[in-house]
Amino acid sequence: MAVSDPYEVLGVPRDADQDEIQREYRKLARQYHPDINKDPDAEERFKDVSEAYAILSDPDQRRRYDAFGPDFRQIPEDVDPDMWARSQSRARAGARAGAGYTTAGGFGEGIDFEDLFGGLFGARGRGGPTGRAASGAWGPVRGADQEAEVQVSVDEAYRGGKRTVTLDRPDGPRRLEVTIPAGVTDGQRIRLAGQGGGGDPAGDLYLIARIAPHPRYRVEGRDVTADLPLAPWEAALGATVAFRTPGGEAKVKVPAGTSSGRRLRLRGRGLPNPRGDPGDLYAEARIMVPSEPSEQERRLFEQLAEASSFDPRRA
Incomplete structure (x- = not known):
């Protein structure tokens, strides 16, 4: 299957380095992520951007694309x-x-x-x-490469693991044991040598990883964002709070005067990267109040309301 020119999709020159490629990918991924952009074409655009990044972030795939062009996966x-x-x-x-x-x-x-x-x-x-x-004729011809999508949870993307994948084939369902590599990103291809179309030798099968939606985590490339619930006094006065991440519990230092929407960066706590630096994790502040405050809590909030001149609509 031919692919769109990944350089054009990401809007980078052909000699772009990995930092520039990653920077443009993150910008476009945020712009077109279906959870953020509700335009009907955003999801397809997001897939194109993820596909382009999967090619250009992998040195071997990038080298083969540069050598053979859009049909590089069909070339032995x-x-x-x-x-x-x-x-x-x-x-x-x-x-x-x-x-x-x-x-x-x-x-x-x-x-x-x-x-x-x-x-x-x-x-x-x-x-x-x-x-x-x-x-008197050409000899055996290598089978065609094939593609299929596999849905991967955030935990699997973070830690990796083994999965049984069932593929629909013309000759009936086929079950394969697949190793999901730690740090797999949305749109990345997992190559299964010799599992593609029949031939001599058989072609390869490429599983396209799709990160499944998660109730707590939002993944963009290797960066992960999660909501950080805070009590009003923790946000106002500052605090160090425990925070659950895909890699386990972490401590987050909340600066005094934090408002909802503020993003606190935990460097290197995003998805791992076997070829370089891991992604980052962002704790996004969400100030929570008790849905049914006790009598004492209500009195204290009333006293605060009387004593404070703070107007959040004018801040």
Whole structure:
């Protein structure tokens, strides 16, 4: 399946470094996240942005995209990029020469098909035991790569683990044991070698991870945001409070004068990153009041109301 140009999707130059790629991804992910943007097209745009980031944040996928273009997943791993570029150039030159590749002198004049296809099919196309020298035709062809989506919980994305995935296939359901790597992000591909379309050898299966919605956590790339409930006095006077994160309990220092919506950053407590720095976790303040205050609480709130000149609508 061809993909959109990830550089265009993220709006970054082709020589962009990882910091720039991550910065643009975070900006666009916040803009188009379905939980925030209710535009009907936002979800598809968010998927495109996640897909582009999955490619450009993975050095191997980025290298293959740069070498082979949008169809890079269909190109066998052992194809030489220079050979591929030459074959494409010659194929385009042949097309411009006129009406396919036939000429009065025969088929493919001026084009070395041994060179053109040799890089794609390896020794099988150069007269090996199963190649055309033995059978008069091209040898076995590698099966097509395939894709399927798998929903991953926030806890699985954080810690990783093993999952049984059931895939619908034309020949009936198929169950696979899958290892979810710790730190998997939304839109990231998990490669299962040899589990794709039939062929010799079989193609690969790519599972596209989709982070499932969570009642407490909101995930953007590797950053995680969670609400931090605070009592009015904790927000007004400051406090150090316990806070549950995907990685376990953490202590959060709440500055005095914190209002609802303030984001307190816990560096490195977001999703792990096997290739670099982990994401951050943001505790977003939410000031809570008792739904049924006791008589004493009510009196104290009334005294505060009488003594205070604070007007939140003018703050």
